[in-house]
Amino acid sequence: MANELSSAMGAAAELVEQEIDHLLPMSNITEAKLFEAMRYACLGGGKRLRPFLVLNSAGLFGVARDCAVRVAAAVEFVHCYSLVHDDLPAMDNSDLRRGRPTVHRQFDEATAILAGDALLTLAFEVLADPATHEDPKVRCSLVAALAKAAGMHGMVGGQMLDLIAEHEQFDMGSTTRLQRLKTGEMIAFSCCAGAVLGKASQPQAQALHNYAHDLGLAFQIADDLLDIDGDPAVTGKPVQQDAAAGKATFVSILGVERAREQARLLADQAAHHLDIFDERADLLKSVATYVVERRH
Amino acid sequence: MANELSSAMGAAAELVEQEIDHLLPMSNITEAKLFEAMRYACLGGGKRLRPFLVLNSAGLFGVARDCAVRVAAAVEFVHCYSLVHDDLPAMDNSDLRRGRPTVHRQFDEATAILAGDALLTLAFEVLADPATHEDPKVRCSLVAALAKAAGMHGMVGGQMLDLIAEHEQFDMGSTTRLQRLKTGEMIAFSCCAGAVLGKASQPQAQALHNYAHDLGLAFQIADDLLDIDGDPAVTGKPVQQDAAAGKATFVSILGVERAREQARLLADQAAHHLDIFDERADLLKSVATYVVERRH
Numbered sequence: 001m002a003n004e005l006s007s008a009m010g011a012a013a014e015l016v017e018q019e020i021d022h023l024l025p026m027s028n029i030t031e032a033k034l035f036e037a038m039r040y041a042c043l044g045g046g047k048r049l050r051p052f053l054v055l056n057s058a059g060l061f062g063v064a065r066d067c068a069v070r071v072a073a074a075v076e077f078v079h080c081y082s083l084v085h086d087d088l089p090a091m092d093n094s095d096l097r098r099g100r101p102t103v104h105r106q107f108d109e110a111t112a113i114l115a116g117d118a119l120l121t122l123a124f125e126v127l128a129d130p131a132t133h134e135d136p137k138v139r140c141s142l143v144a145a146l147a148k149a150a151g152m153h154g155m156v157g158g159q160m161l162d163l164i165a166e167h168e169q170f171d172m173g174s175t176t177r178l179q180r181l182k183t184g185e186m187i188a189f190s191c192c193a194g195a196v197l198g199k200a201s202q203p204q205a206q207a208l209h210n211y212a213h214d215l216g217l218a219f220q221i222a223d224d225l226l227d228i229d230g231d232p233a234v235t236g237k238p239v240q241q242d243a244a245a246g247k248a249t250f251v252s253i254l255g256v257e258r259a260r261e262q263a264r265l266l267a268d269q270a271a272h273h274l275d276i277f278d279e280r281a282d283l284l285k286s287v288a289t290y291v292v293e294r295r296h
Numbered sequence: 297m298a299n300e301l302s303s304a305m306g307a308a309a310e311l312v313e314q315e316i317d318h319l320l321p322m323s324n325i326t327e328a329k330l331f332e333a334m335r336y337a338c339l340g341g342g343k344r345l346r347p348f349l350v351l352n353s354a355g356l357f358g359v360a361r362d363c364a365v366r367v368a369a370a371v372e373f374v375h376c377y378s379l380v381h382d383d384l385p386a387m388d389n390s391d392l393r394r395g396r397p398t399v400h401r402q403f404d405e406a407t408a409i410l411a412g413d414a415l416l417t418l419a420f421e422v423l424a425d426p427a428t429h430e431d432p433k434v435r436c437s438l439v440a441a442l443a444k445a446a447g448m449h450g451m452v453g454g455q456m457l458d459l460i461a462e463h464e465q466f467d468m469g470s471t472t473r474l475q476r477l478k479t480g481e482m483i484a485f486s487c488c489a490g491a492v493l494g495k496a497s498q499p500q501a502q503a504l505h506n507y508a509h510d511l512g513l514a515f516q517i518a519d520d521l522l523d524i525d526g527d528p529a530v531t532g533k534p535v536q537q538d539a540a541a542g543k544a545t546f547v548s549i550l551g552v553e554r555a556r557e558q559a560r561l562l563a564d565q566a567a568h569h570l571d572i573f574d575e576r577a578d579l580l581k582s583v584a585t586y587v588v589e590r591r592h
Contacts, residue, residue: 030470034448034456085413090405109386113409114456117381118448120413124420125443128436136432140424143439147421152330152414160330163406174326 005286009052012072015065016051017043019073023126037107037115038122042080045098049219049291050075053190056284057208060277061198070132071142071193074123078150079186081119084112086159120150133197141196149189158182162247170248176217179250183223184216191215191284207273214270215288221263222292224249228256263292301582305348308368311361312347313339315369319422333403333411334418338376341394345515345587346371349486352580353504356573357494366428367438367489370419374446375482377415380408382455416446429493437492445485454478458543466544472513475546479519480512487511487580503569510566511584517559518588520545524552559588 020042027035051072058068087094087102088109095105104112126132127142148154158181165178191212195205228251251259267288274281316338323331347368354364383390383398384405391401400408422428423438444450454477461474487508491501524547547555563584570577 030460030464031453031456033460034453038448081413085409088409090409110459111456113381113384113386114452114459116413117377117416118452120416121443121447121452124439125447128439128443130436136436139436140426140432140439143420143424143436147417147424151417151421152334156410156414156417157327157330160327160407160410163410164326164329168326 002286002290005283005290008056008283009047009049009287009290012052012055013046013048015055015069016048016072016076019069020076023070023073023122033107033111034114034118037103037111038119040106041084041103041115041119042076044100047294048076049287050079050186050190052287053187053212053284054193056287057191057194058197060194060204060208060280060284061200063194063197066131067133067197068194070126070129071197074126074132074142074146075186075190075193077119077123077126078146078155081116081123082150082155082159082186084116084119088112091159091163123150138196138199142193145189145192145196149185154181154185155183158185165247172253175248175250175253179220180213180216183220184213187216187219188212203276207276210273211270211284211288214266214273215291218263218266218270218288219291221250221259221266222294224251225256225259225263226295227251260292267292298582298586301579301586304352304579305343305345305583305586308348308351309342309344311351311365312344312368312372315365316372319366319369319418329403329407330410330414333399333407334415336402337380337399337411337415338372340396343590344372345583346375346482346486348583349483349508349580350489352583353487353490354493356490356500356504356576356580357496359490359493362427363429363493364490366422366425367493370422370428370438370442371482371486371489373415373419373422374442374451377412377419378446378451378455378482380412380415384408387455387459419446434492434495438489441485441488441492445481450477450481451479454481461543468549471544471546471549475516476509476512479516480509483512483515484508499572503572507566507569507580507584510562510569511587514559514562514566514584515587517546517555517562518590520547521552521555521559522591523547556588563588 024035024039024042026039054072054075055068058071083097084103086092087097088104094102096102100106102112103115107115123146124143127146128139130139132142133139150156158178161178162182170178188209191208192205194200195208200208227249250262254262270288271285274285320331320335320338322335350368350371351361351364354367379393380399382388383393384400390398392398396402398408399411403411419442420439423442424435426435428438429435446452454474457474458478466474484505487504488501490496491504496504523545546558550558566584567581570581
């Protein structure tokens with residue numbers, strides 16, 4: 001399964017990168033630097049986990065690949081915009097991302113701010129376009145759900161909590177909420193987008209929602225573990241950034257061993273939510289295991 | 297007409313501020329600072345020109361006020377987000393806006409970046425919500441049009457051009473394009489939103505589009521003139537910022553007198569495009585004159 005998953009993830013990444021390349025064409029007009037920065041932010045590698053989740057959840061319902069890949073690209077635009085803004089000097093002040101200079105280091109700070117803004121905006125333009133789905137009700141649902149997952153009560157709210165966590169001691173409850181907002185809501189959108197595109201039944205949509213919830217938490221715990229013992233040559237970022245910033249993480253609260261155990265438990269639980277889809281959900285099930293065992 | 301316009305603008309501003317207050321409730325959860333910064337960015341006064349254009353273009357087609365005011369609030373969210381990011385140290389580095397500290401001065405830079413991101417996202421959430429229009433096709437059209445007006449080929453593209461204009465000498469053509477992107481597209485969206493909400497005929501939509509085009513240019517020339525001879529106590533910002541930054545403006549290219557004449561000409565032309573609506577468009581016509589005669 002591990003090999004099958006890895007080639008499926010590679011194929012999904014290639015599909016979404018082609019779509020991003022298509023949606024963000026190169027240009028030589030005066031403001032081309034903006035488009036270059038947007039491409040730089042989106043085409044520098046990465047696991048493309050969220051696009052994989054969109055494509056595979058859509059696959060459960062036989063959604064046309066041309067539609068699903070547009071939603072996958074929109075999700076990746078939002079993910080990449082959030083990284084660009086997160087890396088800014090006023091935020092995490094990161095110089096490196098995936099082993100390359102961050103957007104504000106490669107270009108400049110103003111361009112990085114604008115490239116992030118433009119990527120976020122483009123995501124909604126892509127979703128609202130008739131090419132994404134023939135039914136405008138489905139397109140509106142996607143726009144509303146993405147805005148909710150990405151906005152003040154989702155990802156951006158989580159980023160604000162993350163800033164506050166540098167000065168306040170968060171307990172397990174607050175840390176769980178922070179992570180659910182910061183990364184969980186976008187992972188949940190990615191898993192549920194397939195259900196929206198495929199007009200899934202209520203139990204099917206609920207199963208994907210439950211899967212996403214456990215997967216998101218497992219993913220974050222694994223991320224915290226990598227921050228402690230990951231190899232910077234593999235993860236592409238320095239270790240123990242969270243500890244240095246004095247932030248509570250699942251690992252600082254639970255300890256390494258219990259955190260690792262908890263991540264595995266959540267991954268198992270996530271997979272079981274998908275039992276109603278039989279073997280059609282095998283790749284989504286195995287990605288849960290991948291998420292907690294990955295080294296980067 | 298001047299008195300009638302001023303009370304109509306006041307009424308529109310009050311309506312949209314109530315709606316913003318409703319869409320951005322106060323809160324005391326941990327990340328409340330984000331919501332406070334969003335409210336601070338949107339509820340600090342301003343002419344509310346774009347909401348006025350939305351409400352009055354919608355009025356031409358008898359659109360329900362409850363629907364139009366949501367679109368007006370969405371436009372204002374995008375306008376205010378753009379000001380918050382524009383004011384950042386890496387961009388215009390402004391300390392004051394409408395006579396008050398800018399968001400990053402009142403809060404901090406990270407909060408200002410996130411508040412802008414969240415306002416932009418909220419605009420799309422509001423448009424996609426069924427409360428904005430019963431027809432999902434209309435809501436999708438609004439989302440697509442706003443994303444286009446605000447994104448890489450609209451406002452953000454214009455902001456990028458504006459940064460480039462500090463180092464390159466722009467001619468009349470490039471300056472016109474810069475301003476069309478930076479402010480014109482959002483003004484055009486505001487005028488055309490009413491036509492979309494009201495399912496206007498093609499000639500009606502075209503008339504509003506032509507009106508918006510001339511109004512946007514007139515507005516920008518008037519803005520450039522205020523930068524030269526405005527009273528900072530009235531405009532709330534220092535004069536001659538553009539000249540200090542070495543930027544080409546309509547005034548630096550045309551000179552004060554020809555620029556003033558051109559603005560008046562465009563305002564007249566804008567008004568004439570609305571003749572097909574008879575006296576129902578009188579307020580929209582008079583706002584064109586207001587825009588070029590205003591002192592702030």
